Amino acid sequence: MDSTLTPTASDALTTPDGQPRRWGAIGMWIFLATDAMGFGGLFIAYGFLRARAATWPDPRAHLGLLGAAAMTFGLLASAFTVGEAARAASPRARAGWLAATLLLGAAFLGGEVAEYARLWTAATPVRLGDLYGATFYVLTGYHGLHVAAGLIWLVSALWGRSPRRSVEVGALYWQFVDLAWTPIFTFLYLVPAR
Amino acid sequence: MTVGATDDAPSRRGPALATYAVLAALTAAEVAVAGAGGAARDRTTALAGLLLAKAGILLAFSLRGSPRRPGPRLALLALVVAVGFAVVLMLEAVYRAGLR
Numbered sequence: 653m654d655s656t657l658t659p660t661a662s663d664a665l666t667t668p669d670g671q672p673r674r675w676g677a678i679g680m681w682i683f684l685a686t687d688a689m690g691f692g693g694l695f696i697a698y699g700f701l702r703a704r705a706a707t708w709p710d711p712r713a714h715l716g717l718l719g720a721a722a723m724t725f726g727l728l729a730s731a732f733t734v735g736e737a738a739r740a741a742s743p744r745a746r747a748g749w750l751a752a753t754l755l756l757g758a759a760f761l762g763g764e765v766a767e768y769a770r771l772w773t774a775a776t777p778v779r780l781g782d783l784y785g786a787t788f789y790v791l792t793g794y795h796g797l798h799v800a801a802g803l804i805w806l807v808s809a810l811w812g813r814s815p816r817r818s819v820e821v822g823a824l825y826w827q828f829v830d831l832a833w834t835p836i837f838t839f840l841y842l843v844p845a846r
Numbered sequence: 847m848t849v850g851a852t853d854d855a856p857s858r859r860g861p862a863l864a865t866y867a868v869l870a871a872l873t874a875a876e877v878a879v880a881g882a883g884g885a886a887r888d889r890t891t892a893l894a895g896l897l898l899a900k901a902g903i904l905l906a907f908s909l910r911g912s913p914r915r916p917g918p919r920l921a922l923l924a925l926v927v928a929v930g931f932a933v934v935l936m937l938e939a940v941y942r943a944g945l946r
Contacts, residue, residue, distance in 0.1 A: 712880075721877050725870055731904070732866045736859065824908070831904045837873075838897040842880040843890050 676821040684828045687798075691832050694794060698787045698839065705783060710845040714778050715788075716767060720841045723763040724833065730756035731830040738823040743813055750819070753826065754806040757799055764796050791836055798829045865907050872900045895936030902929030 702708055711717070730753045737749035768789070771778040778785040805822050808814075814822070879892045905925050 717877065717880065721873060724873050728866060728869045728873065731907070732862055735862055735907075827904070827908045831901060831908070834900050834904065835897060838876065838893055842876055842893050844880065844886040846886055 676817065677824065680821045680824045684824065687828070688832075691794070694791055695835060695839070698791060701783055701787055708845050709784055711841050711843070714771060714774070714776070714784075715841050716770065717841055719763060719767060720837060723760050724837050726756045726763075727760050727830050727833055730760070731827050734823045734826045738816065738820040740816070746816065746819060747810060747813070750806055750810050754803060754810065757803050757806065757826075761796060761799050761803065764792060764799075767792075788840055791840060795829070795832055795836055798832065802826050802829050862907070865903060869900060869903060872896055872903075876900075891936050891939045895933045898929050898932045898936070902926065 733749050733752040733756065737746050737753060740746040740749055771785075771788075778788060780786055780789050802822075802825060805825070809819060809822060876893060876896045879889055879896065882889065902925050906922055
């Protein structure tokens with residue numbers, strides 16, 4: 653039998669041009685696909701509850717639009733910095749871009765915590781007990797947990813001087829977190845009440 | 847994005863910066879639309895169009911690493927076509943609502 657036509661175990665581990673397959677990236681894409689379903693379920697629940705609610709408060713009556721916009725700009729900028737970290741050839745440059753991403757991510761999370769504190773102590777507080785508050789805190793909180801996980805990864809990548817391939821895989825996750833925030837910002841902060 | 851990245855970081859920084867600038871501009875446009883007057887339905891339609899454009903650009907940015915490989919290129923094409931259709935339909939809806 654022609655051995656060139658017979659697949660072997662080592663073929664599964666390499667690409668046709670002989671390079672090792674990027675299992676980390678493939679695993680991350682699978683994880684992100686499942687995680688996207690989690691976000692998707694929450695968005696569907698939010699849309700359903702909001703559409704069926706008799707009344708829904710206007711977001712601008714409670715939420716700080718300018719603060720959220722600033723957080724959005726910061727998170728978008730962090731997608732750029734993490735991309736540069738993944739492309740950086742030298743460990744020093746990579747560490748610099750990772751540190752910038754870490755700062756932007758921490759600022760985002762700080763902004764979210766400040767928003768929670770403001771909503772909790774406002775004259776008409778937004779509580780977890782009512783439908784509007786529950787959907788707001790669950791969606792932003794779920795996303796905030798993802799940001800916090802990303803920050804832990806960034807610290808470990810900086811601390812352990814991760815190689816470029818690891819940073820590339822982590823950058824996929826961070827850009828997904830960035831992407832997930834986009835509809836949250838639109839639906840929760842911008843779409844007006846009927 | 848990052849998968850299949852090369853060492854030529856400075857030469858690829860321009861497109862990444864341009865992408866960020868476009869995303870920032872779209873976010874500013876979203877804030878402007880949300881604060882503008884007019885019917886809530888029209889603003890929601892415009893916001894949905896802007897959201898689709900932003901999500902499409904972000905996804906394209908995430909997949910841009912290996913333009914020579916057919917998989918990412920096809921995924922990119924599908925994204926561009928789908929988002930393009932959706933945005934055109936949204937803009938048309940806003941236009942028609944404006945005529946009424």
